[in-house]
Structure formats: C-alpha cells, structure tokens
Amino acid sequence: MKKKMLYIFFLFSILLVAQPNSTLTENQKIYTLSKVWSDVKQNFVYYNKLKINWDSTYIATIEQAKKTKTDYQFYKLMRRFVALLKDGHSNFYFPKQYYKKYLGSPEIETKLIENKVFITYVKNDSLVKIGLKKGLEILSINNIPVKEYANKNINPFISASTKQDLLNRQYRFHLLFGLISDTLSIKTQDFYGHKNSYKLARKLRSSKRKKSTFVFKEVNKNVGLLEINNFYDKDFEKKFDSIFSLILKTNALIIDLRNNGGGNSGNAYYVLKHISKRAFLTSFWRTRKYMPAFISWGYKEDWYAEEAEKIKPIKGKKFKKPTVVLTSINTFSAAEDFCIAYKQMKRGKIIGSKTAGSTGNPMFFKLPDSSAYRICTKEDRFADGRVFVGKGILPTIQINETIDNFKNNIDAVLNRALLDLTY
Secondary structure (H helix, E strand, O other): OOOOEEEOOOHHHHHOOOOOOOOOOHHHHHHHHHHHHHHHHHHOOOHHHOOOOHHHHHHHHHHHHHHOOOHHHHHHHHHHHHHOOOOOOOEEEOOHHHHHHHEEOOOEEEEEEOOEEEEEEEOOHHHHHOOOOOOOEEEEEOOEEHHHHHHHHOHHHOOOOOHHHHHHHHHHHOOOOEEOOOOEEEEEEOOOOOEEEEEEOOOOOOOOOOOOOEEEEEEHHHEEEEEEOOEOOOOHHHHHHHHHHHHHOOOEEEEEOOOOOOEOHHHHHHHHHHHOOOOEEOOEEEEEEOOHHHHHOOOOOEEEEEOOOEEOOOOOOOOOOOEEEEEOOOOOOHHHHHHHHHHHHOOEEEEEOOOOOOOOOEEEEEOOOOOEEEEEOOEEEOOOOOOOOOOOOOOOEEOOOOHHHHHOOOOHHHHHHHHHHHO
16 A cells, blocks of 8 residues: 655755754753762662762763763763663653753554554644554654664663553653654554554644543442553542532442552552551661761761551541452552552552552752752662562553454453442
C-alpha cells in the first residue's frame, strides 16, 4: 500500500520557532555542576548505596560540561548526571522559561505493552482529524526504530528507582518530548498492518480536560468504583468528604490508584482512616544525620529514624464492607505510601501490576538561572523494615496489560476485582 505523509504544520513554520538562548558562562556551568554534586553528597538518602563513584563521576563530568556548546546541551548533561543516582525522587529540571517557550510534546499518550509501543490516547482534536488514534503502534521516530530512539535519546536522562518505572517514563511520559524547534516524525501501524507516517509539531496543547482528583461511580451489583488520580489536591479532604456518603451506600469498594502519581501522604492516610476498622501503621522512615563535630572526632555518619506511625480511624461512620485496591506502574510516591498502609491493615487485596517503587521526601534547590533540582532525603520502608523503594510493591494478584486486552478495550484488572467482590 502506498504510504501517506501527513503534515500538521509545514516545515518552515517549525523552523521559525524561537531557539533557547545560550547565556551561561563556563564558570556558571561548573558552579551548577559542583553545587549539585555537593548537595547530593550531603543530602541524598541513598548515597551509601550508589553503585558509582560519585566523586569520579563529578570530575569526569566537569570536562563534559566545558564542552557543551549550548545551554540546552548543558541542561541535558545535568539531567543525565542526576539520573545516575537512579532515584525517582531526585531530578534536574530545565529553567521555567524552557517549559513555557522551548520544550513540549505532541498531545499524545503512549505506552509500552508487551514490548511494543502504542498510542493510548490522543488529547488534541486536530491530531484526531488527521488520523492519529488509540491503538496505533509506533514503529519509528525520525526514521529510527522506536526502541533504539528511546534508548539513545530518552533513557539516559530519566531519573527512576526501578526498571518498571524507567520503562514507563521512557515510553509514556518522555518519548516524544523535546525542543519545539526540532522536527518530529513518526511511523505507525494499525492492528491490520496498515502503515502511515506523520510529521508532528511539539507545540500543540491539549484540548481535552484533565482528570479530576476523584471519579466515583457505581458498577455492577452496587460496587463502588473510586478513582483517586492524585494526592496533592489542596481541597482533597473536602472533595473526599463530599462523596463519602455515596461510598457508604455501596456494598463493596474498589479504589483505583492506577493513574495516581502521588502527592501528600497525609491525604492518602485520610482516605484509609475512613475504611479502616482499627488503628493502622504507616511506614518506617529514616534520614541521614550529619554532625560535623562528630565526623571530626572519627565517628561515622549516623541515621535519624522513626518507627511507623499508628493512625486511628475516624470517629464517625466508617466504610467496613469489602475493599480492593488497583495498582499499576503509574502508582507512585504517596500512592505507594497508601498501598503500604493498606497492605499492613490487611483490609483487602491489591490487584494489578507492580508499583513504580519510589517514594520519599525530596529537598528542592533553585539555581540563579531558574533551573532547579531535587534530592531525595528520606527513605521509607514497610513498618517491619522490608524494602520496597527500588523494587515496587507486589500486588496480591498480579495482572499485567496485554496487547489483546488493550486492542479489545478489556480492563482485566477491574474485571478481576469485580469477580472477587461479587462472587
């Protein structure tokens, strides 16, 4: 079949997009690199577990920083430098103006399913009109096989604590991200083998509404399905309270955390206080305790640690009926704190795939050029000391997504939860 090349914008319109300015001096670059190196050395909670020599890596990166020809190249180098920590809560960010003027991605969501990359959602109506849709497999990007492109251009710059989180970020969040001024072409194939090529512009913005913090509905046999899509909403408790009376009317509850990237663990525990029958434990945590005088006397660096907190359920009416929690590789940070406490409560099953395997409390640093970075300062574990950061939380029943289920819009995870709760 003759292949079609579809254009969203003409090439000349892409070339007219402003390029980021390069204003950093060599001294400024070395200052930024040195500050990140020093702050990691002093604050990174997993410093003692690094598999690289941080000092040697820093020295080698000095020369690389000097050789960068543009600020953009330098910032990418810094992202790669911090990514070597292999921690999902330690990241380097471009200056704010880069995200506003120079960086973006086509409004398309993608995912790796059974070793193939698929478009899972098209956010912009203009992309839908030219034929982009859910279910198309991405074969190549800029005429490079998609995995080869991702491994070379995306993977080295991603901060992640686990392989599953790295792959998820590589193919879901960052695959098509880059400079707006750079051309981007993809080759796709549908389920019938028909191929097409598209030239995309990264400056498109979403014409779809983002998901609400809560989405609640009743499914078969009076089972409540509660999607919680974040734990950072400043009105979280108020919004939860507004739907709790509806939850109480159901015979069972499914809590869906498959698209929850975290936020405030206090909000996670607020939900659990409403479904817990008794006091429950949160996570054990610790942080480094650096005391210069003690170091000068020859003592090794110590730890400050706190045992898991015991949280009491609410005093009012609680939901005491059966519950199930759904997870995926998108379940991250405070959403994992939720899962830790839920597991320890023994309140019900967790169904889905292994979680991202990263939580903690990062320290944020802002640089004079408005670039920024964060460093994880807190290690969390199960109350009994078991480690899950760097591993992920295993569900009670593990179900990974398949191409067949994706193709036929079958939610095997939700179906299994319904099976467990209604039969």
